[in-house]
Amino acid sequence: SxxxxxxxxxxxxxxxxxxxxxxARNRESARQSxxxxxxxxxxxxxxxxxxxxxxxxxxLDQILRMERELGDRRTKEMGEVAQTLAKVxxxxxxxxxxxxxxxxxxxxxxxxxxxxxxxxxxxxxxxALS
Numbered sequence: 001s002x003x004x005x006x007x008x009x010x011x012x013x014x015x016x017x018x019x020x021x022x023x024a025r026n027r028e029s030a031r032q033s034x035x036x037x038x039x040x041x042x043x044x045x046x047x048x049x050x051x052x053x054x055x056x057x058x059x060l061d062q063i064l065r066m067e068r069e070l071g072d073r074r075t076k077e078m079g080e081v082a083q084t085l086a087k088v089x090x091x092x093x094x095x096x097x098x099x100x101x102x103x104x105x106x107x108x109x110x111x112x113x114x115x116x117x118x119x120x121x122x123x124x125x126x127x128a129l130s
Contacts, residue, residue, distance in 0.1 A: 085108065
C-alpha cells in the first residue's frame, strides 16, 4: 500500500477495498447479533414454558391436597354426625315433642354433606386456586 510508506493519499481502489471490508465486518456482526438474539429468545421461551408447567403442576398438587383434606374432614364430620344422629334417634324413640323433632330434622338437613354452605366453600376454594 502506498499509504503505509510515503504518506500519500490512498487510491480510490484502496478506499473502496477498506469500505468493502468494513461493510463485510458489519454484515457479519449483524448476522451474529441476530443469531444471538434468536438463541436468547429460544432459551427464554423454554424457560417460560417450563415455568408454566411448574405452575400447572403446583396448582394440580394444591387442588389434590385440598380435596384430600376436604375428604378427611368430611369423613371425620360424618363420624361425628353419625354419633349425634344415634343420640338423637335414641331421644326420638324416647318420645320428643313435635316442635323439637322438627328442629332436629331441619338441623340434620342443614348439616348434610351436599348442603349449600359446603358447596359454596368448595367453590370458593376452587376459584381461589384458579
